[in-house]
Amino acid sequence: QVQLVESGGGLVQAGGSLRLSCAASRTIFSIYHMGWYRQAPGKQRELVAAITSGGGTNYAASVKGRFTISRDNAKNTVNLQMDSLKPEDTAVYYCNAVLDRTYWGQGTQVTVSS
DSSP, rough: OOEEEOOEEEEEETTEEEEEEEEEEEEEOTEEEEEEEEEESSSSSSEEEEEETTTOOETTTTTTTTEEEEETTTEEEEEEEEEEEEEGOOEEEEEEEESSSSEOOOEEEEEOOO
């Protein structure tokens, strides 16, 4: 079992940057899959980026080259550096972790103005 708490969302102009952080309530060293998803109004939740315990990463095509996911096992955090933000990146961003089942954080709002 794990609790996840996201932080770092906010309002930013197009072209700007934000850094999201996901703090886990337990060690993440052994958690194979952790990731960031987002959900815009009227749309389904979609994968943004994921990272394995070995450091392998996977990105949605729409964010590749702009977003970077990383994990800090010492601090039990997973971070998402978002650069060159676009209005279409506006969404609630959720952290997730896959253990015995999938766990989700409460989400953090990211709004990109044009």
